[in-house]
Amino acid sequence: MVKKLNTARCFLMFGITDIQIVIGYLLAIGFALACIVYGYVNWHNGGEDHGS
């Protein structure tokens, strides 16, 4: 049972067990996704602004 849990844990974290590294990867990917979402949501916003 313990072995099964460990295997599942390794698999879920793609073989990395240090939580600090896992959080780092999740945040890096999360920020990249946030960039995509931000760009998509604001795709047509700000076009009228010429700054003058």
Next chain:
Amino acid sequence: MAVDPLTLVAVTAVYLLMVIGLGYIGYKKTKEHDDYLVAGRKIHPVVLALSYGATFISTSAIVGFGGYAAYLGMGVIWLTVLNVGIGILLAFVIFGKKTREIGHRLGAVTFPDLMGKQYSSRFIQSASSVIIIIGMPLYTAAILIGGARFIETTLNVPYDSALIGFAAIVAAYVILGGLIAVMYTDALQGGIMLVGMTLLLLLTYIHLGGVVEAHTALQALSDQIPASLAAGGHTGWASMPAFASPIWLTLITSIVLGVGIGVLAQPQLIVRFMTVANTKAIHRAVAVGGPFILMMTGVAFTVGALTNVYFIKTQGQLALTAAGGNIDSIIPAYINASMPDLFVIIFMLALLAAAMSTLSSLFHTMGTAVGYDLWTVIRQERCSMRVTQIGTVVMIIASVIVAYGLPGSIIARATVMFMGLCASAFLPAYIHALYSTRPSTRAAIISLVVGAAVWFIWTAFVHLAESKPLGLSGLLFGADAVLGMPWQVVDPLVIALPLSFVALAGVLLWERIAGKSGDVPA
């Protein structure tokens, strides 16, 4: 290397022809000074994103910091967190939109020009340009060295010829085509880098038997940590170093914070926000820039750490040992040893593209600092495009001279130093300029001076990685560093940037209490 030299030369020649072609388009489109300085403020959002990303990611991020990941482990991924979260999301959304708006309103065409006009201060414009002129050649020289070493080893060109030839090719399109040529070529180079890094990630995992298998094998190497690294806090290549150990402090303060925060105040990146016509372009660029930077740095750091698995499997030694002890040689050594010939060519092009895209932007920024900002302040008149071009030539020559004087394993270190200096000197004043309705010139000047001075003092007298080779501390105090551990491994940025913020806040508070205006004579 095993790649057919003729194929490599042919592919490189095609790439260079494309670069020259784009440079020529930039040259033809450059009619006025504003075209040369801010690309006519008409750049497409995708070009902005790729140009920003390709300038941001030099050989340093791929080879230098990829090498550091091989040395220190996957903890460098925290730099990617900051690169994407701060370097793109925060930089574009919080800083980029305001910079574009204020830049357009004031007619600013460079970072020092933006600061000088927003604060109505010639001192701030000239001090900003002087910091660029003094600090940027170091970073530029490191990029030049990386590119020249790469050309030397892959194309069998003598180092001196490679260095001069590399600088001359980039110089040609920067001098003639200005920022339009720089950003167009950046976009091409960014595309090549994206292809190269994607293939690198896929082939590495295929090579090592899959994602989980590769990471598991990396974790299993923790019993092979050299005693010296273990004593410094290294716990393995798939885990963070021990908290507050010397390696942890180096990783977090120098690499993660130094570069992660430093990027916010990079003059060559900030000027790009002023090249687009409206805020919509910045919104769209965010969607491209975030994934681009993730693929650049995330792949470099992941593959960097995994090179240890490859070299242990094939040569029975860790990556650093396999690369002859030079951190900058780990990634090239891994590519040459493990990848198919075609990929070696693609990746080498990606490296060349990374070096050229950053180099061209640095040449342009240094050139405008001399040939526009300083000239404008000294002569008190708007200069011609020819003067800016001459300034660019002067700074390119200066960078080549500096490149001959720098030691080895310098790429990542020089990047950290320049980014640290820029952040310490510029960031508080830059934020104040963007978000204050009546920015205080006095507070900005004091913040800039305190940030730059503290950064220099800490670099020259405390931070061992620089104070020892510089030798000033040894000369004046008879010791490589005047403070002991752990201060010797705490990056100058970590000390100088907060003090620069405190100086700004302190002066603003004093002005409010004393009822003083923040204006000072221009």
